[in-house]
Amino acid sequence: MYLVIDDEEKITLIDTGHDAHRTYLVKYIENLGMKGTDISRVILTHIHVDHSGGLAWFVDKFNPEVHVFETDADAIENGDMRMTLASMFKGSFDKTRVDVRLKTGEKLGMGKYSFKVLHTPGHSSGSICLWDEKAKVLISGDTVFADGSFGRTDFPSGNLGELINSLNSLAELDAEVLLPGHMRWVTGDATKHLKMSAKYIKMLM
Template structure:
């Protein structure tokens, strides 16, 4: 499995190019992402853009990248209606208007893109997802969990403390060697243990 992390601005979400054909999240700066992509692939070779959730720092550039590449946009069905809502997409927090994004694929959870399985992990948003490759033991965790036991916030539109805890609990059942989060560093050591730490921390601080 070939994975390339694309870096936008420091406050942007991580984007990951997988096997030269799938882009997981986009970030806000489409021009920067397109330039980086063209350093690795022909832009027309991009087939699918999978958004882990509706927040603007993950989705802002998706429409422009899709138009430049012809790639289809996939997002969970529960977050699709929130893309155009300034509050629900958090674009208002970045002082931006909501982008024009029309999803081509509405996810429910359980779908596969190659060896990547879509796992519905609500809590940060209603339609948050993670992506898991059982063969490679790789998890793309979006904003559900991060390194060092961190976890996604639940105080934004559609957030749910109890759902987030249950979603993290679901992730602890996976055999994860490497975790690629929506922000911060790639976790290449003790990824499974760090997810368990996220569950412990979330249970202590959120379920009070």
């Protein structure tokens, strides 16, 4: 989960984790002198339950605007157990509403940041990254990780060929900061890591 706090002290929460994460996150926000109700928007990088499982809880408690990539919105609203991997990992997924169906290329302002939605299928068909070209920050969900790693493609709607294409296009970015959905983040030389991932995935072919 990542928080982007804008000039008006409103929070955009990127991914909602699952059960174990949310109490910790709310405590963290309170330690910043803010409240859960300051979360005005939630964006999902993709629908897998370790990124989306807490969504219904956040919606019920704090009523943020929910942004999900257009092809994943129905699965969230229908509580799709297979596509969210809930049946595989957790056993339940609470369906909830989606307010905004994101399209690729769309820009989302967050204070001094402006993140562009990049559709990067492969780990799942509706996976997105958020890219701020000016700040050179990439929030990458499970598409790409640090140190040449990348998301697995063996879950429903995963596709190795699509992930190769997605990693190739991400490797073109002039990025400094990489904020992935798992493992460590990178500051300073993110492009090097993106290029490594694009190179290493070809070894699976």
